[in-house]
Amino acid sequence: MLDPALLRKDLANTATRLARRGFVLEADRIAALEEERRRVQTETQELQAQRNARSKAMGAARAAGEDIEPLRAGLSALGDRLKDLQESLSGIQAELREISLGVPNLTHESVPVGTSEDDNREERRWGEPRRFDFEPLDHVDLGTRLAGVDFELAGKLAGSRFVTLSGSIARLHRALTQFMLELHTREHGYTEMYVPYLVSPETLTGTGQLPKFREEQFHIEKQDYYLIPTAEVPLTALAQDRILEAHELPQRYVAHTPCFRSEAGSYGKDVRGMLRQHQFDKVELVHVVRPQDSYRTLEELTGHAEKVLQLLGLPYRVVTLCTGDIGFGAAKTYDLEVWLPGQQRYREISSCSNCEDFQARRLKARWRNPELGRPELVHTLNGSGVAVGRALIAVIENYQRADGSIDVPEVLQDAMEREVIDRA
RNA sequence: GGAGAGGUGGCUGAGUGGCCGAAAGCGGCGGUCUUGAAAACCGUUGACCCGCAAGGGUCCGGGGGUUCGAAUCCCCCCCUCUCCGCCA
Numbered sequence: 001m002l003d004p005a006l007l008r009k010d011l012a013n014t015a016t017r018l019a020r021r022g023f024v025l026e027a028d029r030i031a032a033l034e035e036e037r038r039r040v041q042t043e044t045q046e047l048q049a050q051r052n053a054r055s056k057a058m059g060a061a062r063a064a065g066e067d068i069e070p071l072r073a074g075l076s077a078l079g080d081r082l083k084d085l086q087e088s089l090s091g092i093q094a095e096l097r098e099i100s101l102g103v104p105n106l107t108h109e110s111v112p113v114g115t116s117e118d119d120n121r122e123e124r125r126w127g128e129p130r131r132f133d134f135e136p137l138d139h140v141d142l143g144t145r146l147a148g149v150d151f152e153l154a155g156k157l158a159g160s161r162f163v164t165l166s167g168s169i170a171r172l173h174r175a176l177t178q179f180m181l182e183l184h185t186r187e188h189g190y191t192e193m194y195v196p197y198l199v200s201p202e203t204l205t206g207t208g209q210l211p212k213f214r215e216e217q218f219h220i221e222k223q224d225y226y227l228i229p230t231a232e233v234p235l236t237a238l239a240q241d242r243i244l245e246a247h248e249l250p251q252r253y254v255a256h257t258p259c260f261r262s263e264a265g266s267y268g269k270d271v272r273g274m275l276r277q278h279q280f281d282k283v284e285l286v287h288v289v290r291p292q293d294s295y296r297t298l299e300e301l302t303g304h305a306e307k308v309l310q311l312l313g314l315p316y317r318v319v320t321l322c323t324g325d326i327g328f329g330a331a332k333t334y335d336l337e338v339w340l341p342g343q344q345r346y347r348e349i350s351s352c353s354n355c356e357d358f359q360a361r362r363l364k365a366r367w368r369n370p371e372l373g374r375p376e377l378v379h380t381l382n383g384s385g386v387a388v389g390r391a392l393i394a395v396i397e398n399y400q401r402a403d404g405s406i407d408v409p410e411v412l413q414d415a416m417e418r419e420v421i422d423r424a
Numbered sequence: 425g426g427a428g429a430g431g432u433g434g435c436u437g438a439g440u441g442g443c444c445g446a447a448a449g450c451g452g453c454g455g456u457c458u459u460g461a462a463a464a465c466c467g468u469u470g471a472c473c474c475g476c477a478a479g480g481g482u483c484c485g486g487g488g489g490u491u492c493g494a495a496u497c498c499c500c501c502c503c504u505c506u507c508c509g510c511c512a
């Protein structure tokens with residue numbers, strides 16, 4: 001959520017900035033509601049002050065044994081009027097809130113302006129895409145040959161966009177997860193968390209998935225829970241309704257969780273393989289920091305995700321998402337795109353975002369700034385460190401050999417207890 | 425699932441209709457004392473909203489009701505704890 005003051009005092013400018021990311025702000029509607037809100041709120045508060053004063057006087061009069069009936073009649077009428085006003089006020093406020101919850105974050109000035117992923121800005125590349133002296137296969141063919149990846153089997157259980165992994169491939173998936181968790185906790189200073197995979201609608205609203213992206217969530221009807229689309233949701237919400245002391249910041253969390261996405265609206269996109277699934281695992285990194293630290297932290301966080309790919313020896317590039325491609329709550333996002341020989345292109349494997357105070361405002365996540373002498377919103381950041389399923393794909397495709405077997409990246413060989421996977 | 429107890433400020437915990445945004449203690453902050461520290465003593469210490477400000481308003485788990493007036497009375501919901509049953 002944006003600072004409400006922006007919609008009150010700097011509406012036109014805010015609308016212009018939002019237009020850059022392709023969002024049309026209902027400025028007229030907001031201006032009208034604000035004006036009415038101010039009028040009704042002022043009157044409400046005046047009447048409340050009157051009621052408080054006169055009720056108090058009435059208490060005193062009664063104690064003094066005076067006749068209070070005339071006073072009572074006047075106050076009763078005032079109470080009725082007040083009730084109407086309060087109803088009207090809360091209606092206006094609810095509508096303003098509803099609008100505000102649907103407004104995306106403002107982007108940082110360093111974010112390139114654009115309309116699609118074609119306008120994203122490449123920042124750097126790491127590693128050379130491998131040259132094959134044979135025709136490389138994609139992970140579907142490789143996995144099927146090894147009998148370790150099965151979409152049909154999963155289809156029988158749950159339908160499309162699910163997969164089963166077995167034997168060495170399942171183990172490779174686990175080894176990747178373990179490797180990432182160890183790296184981030186040992187080398188990068190994160191605190192490992194185990195968190196709920198089901199969360200309340202309030203939590204999902206706090207991190208920005210609701211109300212706008214309800215269609216993309218899996219919802220448990222019976223109890224009004226949502227399956228988390230990413231561990232960003234529970235990890236960031238750890239700061240919900242808190243006022244953290246200065247010495248408690250920064251907080252950095254890592255968690256390995258499954259992620260659930262309905263992928264509504266992506267029909268026909270990435271239907272082959274396990275690039276886009278209803279369920280996938282991810283190791284997620286979340287920072288809660290002082291506002292002045294958030295952009296430095298974004299670079300650090302991105303570096304932590306990059307380290308995973310570097311140690312795995314996977315070529316990748318870093319792009320800054322443009323205003324047309326960036327996510328709802330982010331002010332700035334770096335995507336890490338790993339090279340996939342099966343597709344001969346770079347594909348997203350991590351997304352690292354600074355949400356500034358956008359989520360913090362929704363979550364009421366604050367800290368005690370000693371310089372301000374009052375609570376101030378924190379900044380929150382999140383990044384995949386990295387998507388496990390996609391890392392699995394990248395390893396399989398990049399480390400394939402002519403005979404269809406897979407070399408095990410060095411950093412995983414101990415965990416895998418082998419150097420080559422030649423069958424599941 | 426059954427029975428009971430309870431949700432008040434950073435924490436513990438008083439408060440059963442107006443004098444309560446709320447006692448007291450702890451913790452925090454400032455000071456006195458001290459070579460320094462501790463102890464002791466004194467003072468101070470919630471969040472949010474509107475407003476340039478002065479000031480006003482809201483908040484005692486959430487929602488609704490009674491009343492001139494609700495932390496306090498009534499109703500619904502949520503959560504926590506204890507015991508029993510079941511169970512990974």
